[in-house]
Amino acid sequence: MTRLRVLLLKEWRESMRNKMVLFGVILLPVVMVAISIVMLTTGEAESDPIARIVLFNTSLLYFMVLPVIIPLAIAVYSIVGEKEQTTLEPLLATPITDNELFLGKALASVIPAVLINWASFGAFVLLTRLVVGGYLLQTLTAPWLASIFGLSPLLALFSVGVTMIVSSRASDARAAYQFSSLAVLPGLVPLIVYSSMKTLVDLRLVILEGALLIVGCFVVLRFAIRLFKREQILTRWK
């Protein structure tokens, strides 16, 4: 078993036993999907197909928010949790390399965030088809799918990078969580752009956002990697 895989499994095992993390990872997507379905089947949307299409597109925006929010809790507790339990030094005393440690911590947050986002989206599409009808899914255009499947890993990566930087400077999980929540706001730019355009999401816009996110991820992760050196962790982290 590679050290990276060992670290990933440990991270997930620990996360599964942390109620705060579970709340962010499981409950939030469930609530968002449930709210979306309720919105599509009640009120104005019940009788007005146009209103229903608009609400359907609004619901799709949730799947641009989830990849930013889900990894927050995992990444915060993964790093601040190590500090609180004073486990960083024994961990760093093992043959694990700085890159393996960084990658393990980052992937432990990004992988579940992306998979859960996609699974939530799948559940939303399925429930929409079952409860409302398949015609709504015709508005699910290629740019939307590209956004949800293509941009969400980048959004998650950006969020994790920012959270890792914030967490390295924080000694309290709640403070790290709150500050990270603010710091990841640039990751929500696609959401803001889309919400102002309603259904007019086109592929050029998605590509442009993808390119910007790649640059953002590069900058953030480069800085985070510099913080993830043994020397830095033991002597500079608070």
Added chain:
Amino acid sequence: MITTTGLTRRFGELMAVDRLDLQVDRGEVFGFLGPNGAGKTTTVRMLASLIAPSDGSATIAGHRLGQDNSALRQRVGVLTETPGLYKRLSAWDNLLFFARLYGVSNPEQQAEKYLKLFELWDRREGLAGSFSKGMRQKLALARALLHEPDVLFLDEPTAALDPEAAKTVRELVESLKSEDRTIFLCTHNLDEADRLCDRIALFKTKLLTVGDPAALKQQMYGRRTVVHLGNPKPGIENELQLPFVTKTEWVNDRLLVSLSDPVAENPALVRRLVQLGADVQFVSELSVSLEDLYLDLMEDNHDAS
């Protein structure tokens, strides 16, 4: 097993470790004593390749520091000042995680071996967070040994433990002495160092002295015989006229006589005292504690600096 040459670490303007030269042999329990902030933990972190030295070099278990640190870490075990266990994981999961990170070929077998050795086997499914301080320290020690390291760094292994738990940990360290492992023990528990260590180093940013505890005491204070007299006679010391007596003094009606070889010279001393009319009740050797030595050396260092 551990050799350092001019090992130095600075943090900005602050000198944490100043040109440390050490040689620790295989199978030796080496005590590294010093006050809080002396640089003991920084030294251990350098030797365990957790932080880089600013200057100097070190070889640990055949690996030169800074050349293949991953391989070096494979050969050393570290017990940090706090146990540092994953509280939401069981004792078993804690050990398996670290065994796999160290690349132990049979992680389950090793985890079982040490859980049984440290009498934690029955609690293997218990969360580490639910353990008492003593149990956590034992589990942390088990973790440090999982990959059978040649060198074990123990940083304050009994600090913050109650006397019973501290005794258990000391017994475990004693049991490790017989396994030919090199143990580098950082402590400011002087009694513990006196009992466990083959040699000690007194350290405060720089090395003050190094040697086996008994030799260091003798080197600093010489050997002194305490004579209890039934009829203390101040002035009798001036009449002794024995060439081997280097110094005498009265402390609480007891005559303290400095000698170089008490075993050979005590009989002549007693005979002479009896000749001079003294009622010799007891003769014993003055024992100097490691604490006396430590405090005197630290005070000297303070005065010098």
